[in-house]
Amino acid sequence: MKILQHSTTEIMVVAAAREIADGEVVFAGTGLPILGAMLAQRMHAPNCDIVFEAGAVAPRMLHLPMSVGDSRTLFGAAQAAGLFDVFNYILQGGRVDVGFLGGAQIDRYGNLNSTALGPDYRHPKVRLPGSGGSADVSALSSRTVIIARHEKRRFPERVDYRTSPGWLVGGNSRERAGIPGGGPAAVVTTLGVIKYRPITREPYLASYHPGATPLNVKAETGFEIDCSEAVETSAPSNDELEILRRVVDPEGIFLRG
Amino acid sequence: MKILQHSTTEIMVVAAAREIADGEVVFAGTGLPILGAMLAQRMHAPNCDIVFEAGAVAPRMLHLPMSVGDSRTLFGAAQAAGLFDVFNYILQGGRVDVGFLGGAQIDRYGNLNSTALGPDYRHPKVRLPGSGGSADVSALSSRTVIIARHEKRRFPERVDYRTSPGWLVGGNSRERAGIPGGGPAAVVTTLGVIKYRPITREPYLASYHPGATPLNVKAETGFEIDCSEAVETSAPSNDELEILRRVVDPEGIFLRG
Amino acid sequence: MQNKLLELTAAAQQINSGASLAIGGFTSQRHPTALLRELIRQKRKDFVVYAHSAGSELDLLIGAGCVRRVEAAYLADGVLAPIAPNWRRFIESGELEFEDYSNAAMMARFTAGAMGLPFFPTLSMLGTDMLEQDGLSPESRERDPEAAVCKAVLMDCPFSKRKVVLVPAITTDFCLLHVQKASPAGLVRIEGQEFLDVQMALASRRVIVTCEELVDDEELRREPERNRIPSFAVHGVVHVPFGAHPHGVHNYYDYDPDHLILYNNSAETEDGLVRYLDRFVYGVEDQASYLNAVGGRVQLEALKAHSGFGYNPKLRRRVA
């Protein structure tokens, strides 16, 4: 059997999908997080329930939504609610197992910036769309999985603006700030998967994707990262790639973005 | 044309109904308040919207509900909601023009007790059902109308337990307590209608019902009440009585209580 | 898809003595009374019950000696029982711990629990004795790990300088609901007024739902706008037709005025209550025997809701 080749976007989505366990409640943000959740639902986690901040709860989506407000998020849904129910009752109520997020910048402790680039928040070099639900999902999910393109400028020591709390400045700083949810479990990138040490919350490379090396990761990371335990990510299976390409995103909206 | 005779319950309901203006939003408590609101809707206030704390909003009731949770409150309703929407969005949101209430005790400043009789709240002589929505309606409606049987033991100088705020201890004490709504406008009883002076919030008899006299009222009232300006309540019209008896309460559930 | 179907007895077995409970419905409507009778038969004790406007379902639980403490706004069945009789007698005799809040305040407390907040703000109860007098003594609050540290806190709003009352969140061990329709996977459809069922369910660690009709998940997914409780928040589903009797269920049947008055008259004395319990709770082994005891098919037929009304417009409610 021929083994299918994958793109960096594809392996990122596949690795992210594998972070979802069956039966979990998944809060998915716009973009690749949706692909990851839809792929997981069609592979190893058929009973995971996906939740969207705009109001769709536990759908059985047939067509890829372009954003979390898309009508496509509602197909077969158990509930059509709104921000009120999803943020208050489901997210802050402590019912989300894993939140899936992206961000323009991500720093050493998994804090995200999706607000503004540059040293002066009021007069930014680049103004970004803003938090949306990102700060909320980061604060209130039992754990989060972050999906991001691995480039040095996107992985600084410290984000320009902390939109969404990761492990803050490491150690128990997140807990001390009174944040109820559990923090980032994994950062899935185009090069590998970063995880965090239990007590110190220091990042380490858990795996590097086929074709990448720990050296690539270090070169594209703006903070120090321990790569000593990294193993190679197991390649996407043909099944994963077929489903991703043919079922999840047949138009290539995100995969050929 | 023969003029129909009325009972004390009937004139009380009729006088209460007349306190509702057309187009108003009315919050009705269990019992006679419902009769008053239903009568008003069929007489001079066809466009008043009735709201029930259990969830029915703006119904066009055909059959008398026995309580505010009764399915009969839903007939023709604009909304079937619940306590959350009614208390938060409609009542506390400042959208109720007039709250209709009863109470076991009512004192000089229109404070109500529906919790417990006797000097010791924790060991009461008679334990009553409790506030229900009474405290809420009293605090948060633009004005309230109270309906009560006029007996001396029910009209003490001071209630044993202040379940629902009237004008507290008079003057601007209600405002000082931070209560947002407007306070009791009228107490409609089996003997007459009590209202309150604008600044002092002292009670006065505005009218006495046909058959009653200011002297009767003084005798059955446990606090001092100025009766100097009282006029006779205009008797229920035949229309009002016919509609009350034949349409609103044909079973005599409350009228022959 | 998980199958959450349970038998009534098995559902009751999950609910331990000493648990805190939220019970759905409102005065004479949509209480899970069949499940509560089963709890009485299974001799549960020491419940802490949080309620807004309860009716004879909670009064019966109190009368049967299952309840240690009630925090509530109101206990009555409208004109059919203007004061819930056991509520009255147990408090007057000092046999029941209680705390009074208004309906809006209890709503706020459940809402806080549902939202994962430790408190909720309200503008209600200002100027009332509910802020001045506690039912629970400070000692009993300290003794009781279920109780909030205090009844309410008055604060000055930092934005507007207005006075605001903060009431403590309620999170219960169990929420027991009776609804019109539910699916084995735990989707729930409430028809007519919601009361506070959604917030009570979401403020609870485990939710057990009894229903008039068991339906397909697919059927309920067809109108997702009308599903208000996520199925992942529901743990048990029990099919119990007439499961709210003597209370009403919108679109299914009306409250039973004869039985509610019989209950109220019986429960006004201890002897009467014992006879009522013997006849309608201990003396019937299940829901089918109960329905026979309350009048069987003829009586139930007379309560059935008429189409287009949601209740029975011909029901005689003025009981002699």
Next chain:
Amino acid sequence: MQNKLLELTAAAQQINSGASLAIGGFTSQRHPTALLRELIRQKRKDFVVYAHSAGSELDLLIGAGCVRRVEAAYLADGVLAPIAPNWRRFIESGELEFEDYSNAAMMARFTAGAMGLPFFPTLSMLGTDMLEQDGLSPESRERDPEAAVCKAVLMDCPFSKRKVVLVPAITTDFCLLHVQKASPAGLVRIEGQEFLDVQMALASRRVIVTCEELVDDEELRREPERNRIPSFAVHGVVHVPFGAHPHGVHNYYDYDPDHLILYNNSAETEDGLVRYLDRFVYGVEDQASYLNAVGGRVQLEALKAHSGFGYNPKLRRRVA
């Protein structure tokens, strides 16, 4: 029963320059864009707009110079416009006052307004720069009677000692919604996701609703469980088919990927924006001319939702 029907131009005439606005919908869905274009044509200025996740409807209003200040969580149209172009340009050039909150925090702020509360508690935004850095300077807050006295307040919960963030209530002069169905008396039916429309409407002094279909009050009263905004809180109803284009309306039509990309590409430069405004706003006198300008019947037909989906499953969304 009051008749609240208005023409689009008359509805826009009620909305004064300087007013505070809440605009319904979410990113690419169900915004009242026809009404907003009419406001631009009528040369309104100095709006303060409160939003959660807005899309190009608010971006267009900013670009047309109608907006003084935005308090929001997000402005983008999904992958079709990953950063709303005028939002970006106006902030980068210092031409727009802004304040950042998260979606949950904006939800909380509108909810407080809807509930008559001066603030709402949230556990979100802890540990973020949204609590550390203000978009609005203290001076501009003082100058602006619309602005809250401060962005947020951190408090220790008196019951649990947990940290809680209090955010100030929003009450707007106007809420502008686009919904599927409304009646002349002001009953409103939202299909699919509610977004935050209910809370936004109830947090507003006047609510103007544009709708795809005008229906009888009676029709909407048949399913009262699905009506979530009291008609006494609604002040104007305008019948505007395709009133959300280029955004989608669940069960009616999809978002228009071609037009959203055309908008995004145009608005990335000032010249492009001027040309877009001339062509699609100032150059069309009403909704009918607008619909012709964006492709007329053929294009609209291609967007129509298919039964059983709520959107058009055949829509090509990957624009070359």
